[in-house]
Structures are given as structure tokens and as C-alpha cells.
Amino acid sequence: MKKNAKIKLMEVCGTHTMAIARAGLKEVLPPSIELISGPGCPVCVIAQEDIDRAVEIAKIKDVIMVTFGDMMRVPGTKNSLEGVKRLGADVRVVYSCLDALNIACDNHDKKIVFMGIGFETTSPTVAATIKEAKGRKVKNFFVLSGFKLIFPALRALCESKKVRVDGFICPGHVSVITGSAPYEKIASRYKKSCVITGFDEVDVIKGIKSLVNQIKNHQHKVEIAYKRAVRKEGNTKARRVLTSVFAVSDSTWRGLGVIKKSGLKLKKEFREFCAEKKFKVNLPKPTKVKACACGEVLQGIKRPRDCKLFKKRCTPQNPVGPCMVSSEGTCAAYYKYGR
Numbered sequence: 174m175k176k177n178a179k180i181k182l183m184e185v186c187g188t189h190t191m192a193i194a195r196a197g198l199k200e201v202l203p204p205s206i207e208l209i210s211g212p213g214c215p216v217c218v219i220a221q222e223d224i225d226r227a228v229e230i231a232k233i234k235d236v237i238m239v240t241f242g243d244m245m246r247v248p249g250t251k252n253s254l255e256g257v258k259r260l261g262a263d264v265r266v267v268y269s270c271l272d273a274l275n276i277a278c279d280n281h282d283k284k285i286v287f288m289g290i291g292f293e294t295t296s297p298t299v300a301a302t303i304k305e306a307k308g309r310k311v312k313n314f315f316v317l318s319g320f321k322l323i324f325p326a327l328r329a330l331c332e333s334k335k336v337r338v339d340g341f342i343c344p345g346h347v348s349v350i351t352g353s354a355p356y357e358k359i360a361s362r363y364k365k366s367c368v369i370t371g372f373d374e375v376d377v378i379k380g381i382k383s384l385v386n387q388i389k390n391h392q393h394k395v396e397i398a399y400k401r402a403v404r405k406e407g408n409t410k411a412r413r414v415l416t417s418v419f420a421v422s423d424s425t426w427r428g429l430g431v432i433k434k435s436g437l438k439l440k441k442e443f444r445e446f447c448a449e450k451k452f453k454v455n456l457p458k459p460t461k462v463k464a465c466a467c468g469e470v471l472q473g474i475k476r477p478r479d480c481k482l483f484k485k486r487c488t489p490q491n492p493v494g495p496c497m498v499s500s501e502g503t504c505a506a507y508y509k510y511g512r
Contacts, residue, residue, distance in 0.1 A: 181207045181337055182384055183330070183473055185323065186344030187214035187501025188372050194506035196374040198381075206385065209473035210506075212326050212429060213344055215290045215319075216243045216499035217471055220425040221459045223319050224249035227288045229454035230317065231262040236452075237280060238264045239273040240288035247495045250457040254288075270302040270316070277306070277314035286448045290319040294346040296437055297411040300418035303439070303446050315448035318437055321424060323347050324355050325435035329426075331363035336472050340366035340384040342377070345399045352407025356395040370398040418443050427495065428468030467494035470503050477507040484508060 184190055190210045193199060199208050212218045228249050231238035238254060245255040245266065258264040263283075267273050273287040289299050299316065306314045323344065330336050343356055348369045356367045366387035370380030380398050387394065397403050417440075424436025439447045465487070466480035477483045477496070487493040489505060496504035 179205055179207050180339050180385060180388055181209060182340045182342055182381060183209050183211045183338045184342040185211040185213040185327065186342075186346065187217070187499065188346065189213070189342055189344065189370075189377065190503055190506050191501055192372050192374065192377055194510035196377070197510070198374070198377060202381070206381070208342075208381075209338070209476075210470070210503040211330065211341075211473055212426060212471040213323070214496070214499050214501045214503070215292055215295070215321060216241075216247060217467065217495045217502050218321060218326075218426045218428070219244075219247065219290055219319050219495065220427055221249060221461070222425070222456055223317075224253070225251070225456045225459065226449065226454060227254060227286075227317055228252050228257055229456060230286055230448060230452045231257050231264050233284075233452060233454075235283050236263070237276060237283050237285045238262065238288060239267045239276060239285060240264075241268075241290065242266045243499045243501075244288055244290065246492060246498045248492065248498075250459050270299045271305075274302050274306055274311065274314055277311055278309075281313060284313050284315065284451075286315045286317055286452070288317045288319065290321075292321055292323050292344070292347050293350045293415070296320040296419065297350060297408075297415040300415045303418050303443055304414070306446060307443065314446060315451050316439070316446050317448040318419075318439065320419070320437040321426065322421070322435050322437070324351075324359070325432045326426060326429060327359050328363075329429055329432050329435075330472065331359065331365060333472065335474055338365065338473065339388050340368070342380050342384065343367050343369040343395075345369060345371050345376075345402060348397075348399070348403045348407065350408045350411050353395050353397050353403065353405045354407075360393045360395050364393045366393055367395045368398050369396070369403050371402065426471075428471040462493055465494045467496045467504070470496050477504040478511070480504070
């Protein structure tokens with residue numbers, strides 16, 4: 174790192190993005206430290222074709238599409254789940270995959286499809302629900318997998334020629350499951366300082382201080398500043414449940430493209446629950462709104478205010494891209510708390 178160069182730190186968790194914006198931390202840090210947001214919001218990184226597939230499946234007769242609330246308004250090529258719901262499709266919001274399984278048990282004449290998204294935090298609970306469905310021999314329950322793994326994305330950012338990051342504010346939620354060990358490869362191979370921290374202002378400030386100290390001392394290691402929740406080994410039981418149901422696969426990330434071994438697909442013994450295999454649908458050719466900068470925002474290349482649509486055509490009431498839809502999206506954070 175060059176002397177007097179600005180230190181760039183990236184938070185890779187949507188909850189951190191919101192916490193930083195809400196507290197106004199970017200405004201009180203010295204000019205020598207810059208915080209940028211990364212692809213840490215699972216709603217924001219979902220590929221447009223995945224939304225299109227969910228929309229098309231939701232339109233099938235006798236299908237009940239269920240998903241998390243933030244997914245309803247993410248725009249696909251031609252429509253959103255909220256849009257097809259207004260046209261008569263049965264689309265429901267749930268708080269967990271188990272809620273979807275219960276809907277399946279209460280509606281034997283319907284096919285229930287759970288549109289699942291999330292990182293290592295969410296996917297183990299879905300895996301446990303799928304095992305429950307298999308044990309109970311539920312035949313009308315299916316999962317459309319939009320699950321991602323965060324570490325391949327971090328590697329992609331480190332290898333990108335467009336992104337310059339000196340250190341990562343690592344996600345507390347994910348790290349509860351994964352532990353700190355996977356970050357050690359990021360720190361040693363790419364010479365990036367890493368600190369796992371919590372979500373209140375004091376947690377984040379402590380994390381920033383630790384990163385700055387590492388970088389100034391030319392250190393590249395992994396620190397846990399969230400020891401009340403994160404252990405080095407993580408939650409081994411949750412990981413065992415996850416790997417018993419899902420296998421690693423290539424996956425498309427909005428803004429980052431296809432990242433190898435960054436997604437999850439159902440293993441052969443659980444393939445009966447795979448919505449993509451069950452429902453063959455024709456997808457429209459994805460088209461991107463050219464002026465939308467969500468892809469660049471997710472890589473930290475642009476800030477929301479650099480987007481020509483921000484606060485103009487694109488607002489929380491009329492979102493053009495997923496970064497404005499999600500309650501943890503960078504554009505939504507800038508819109509709500511921007512100063």
C-alpha cells in the first residue's frame with residue numbers, strides 16, 4: 174500500500190451496510206478511510222433469470238409461490254412476484270422455509286414452491302426443512318434454490334482488476350455458521366485484512382479500528398471482534414445439515430456474473446424437491462436497464478449517487494434494481510439515510 178493512500182474497507186453484509194448508514198459513520202470517519210459496500214445482500218445479488226423463473230413458475234395453475242418479503246418487488250425481465258400476484262397468481266410471504274412446508278401440508282391439492290435465497294446463514298435452515306419434508310413424505314413441496322456462498326464472491330472481488338479493497342468488514346451472521354477459518358485463505362492469499370464484527374455502532378467502529386491497525390502495520394490476518402457470537406470453528410452441526418442436503422454448484426451473481434462453486438443445488442437423494450427440475454418453464458431473454466448501476470454498486474465500483482436513476486426514476490416506491498428493493502440494499506440505505 175502506498176504511503177498516504179486512502180484505506181478502502183468493504184463491508185460484505187447488508188446488515189452492516191444499514192448499520193453504517195443509519196449511524197452516519199461514513200460522515201465522521203477521517204478522509205483517509207473510505208467505506209464501500211459489497212455483495213452482501215442476498216436479495217441484491219440474485220440473478221435476473223432466477224427472478225424470471227420464479228415469476229413463470231408462479232403463473233402455473235395450482236402453484237402457490239412462497240418467499241421472503243423482500244423478494245416480492247425485485248424486478249425481473251417482464252414482471253415481479255408482486256406483479257404476477259396482482260394478476261391473480263397465488264404468491265405468499267413467509268418468515269421461514271418451515272412456514273412453506275406447513276402450507277404444503279395444509280394444501281395437498283396445490284404445489285408449493287419456496288423461492289429460497291440467502292447465504293450460509295439461511296441455507297442450513299432450509300436444508301433442515303427439506304429433510305423434514307422427506308421424513309414426512311411430503312410430495313407437494315419444492316424449493317427453488319437461489320442460495321449463495323460468500324467466500325467465492327470474496328475471492329472474485331480480490332481477483333477483480335476493477336475493485337480495490339484493503340480490508341473486509343466480515344459478516345457476523347454468516348460467520349456464526351462458517352467460523353473464522355475460511356477467511357484465513359482470503360487474508361493469506363490475497364493479502365487482505367479481515368475482521369468479523371457485530372452490528373451495533375460500537376461493534377462496527379471497533380472493527381474499523383482493528384482493520385486500520387492491521388493495514389498500517391502491514392498485517393493480513395483474521396480477527397474476531399464479535400466473540401459473543403462467533404467461534405473459530407463456527408456451527409459444525411449446521412454445516413453438516415447443509416452439506417447433507419446441498420451440493421456446491423456454479424452460480425450467477427448480479428454484477429459479478431458466474432462464479433464457480435458459489436451456489437447450492439440439491440443432492441441427488443433430495444432432487445424430488447427441486448422446483449427447477451419439476452417445473453420446466455420458458456424464460457424471457459434477460460434485458461438490463463442500461464442506466465441501472467446495481468452491478469457496479471454491488472462490487473463497490475460505484476456509489477448509489479453515481480447512478481443516473483438514483484432518487485429520480487429509481488426510488489423505494491418504484492425500484493428499478495434490487496439494491497433499492499431490499500431492506501439491506503446499498504441504494505435503499507443511501508436513500509433512507511443519505512446525508
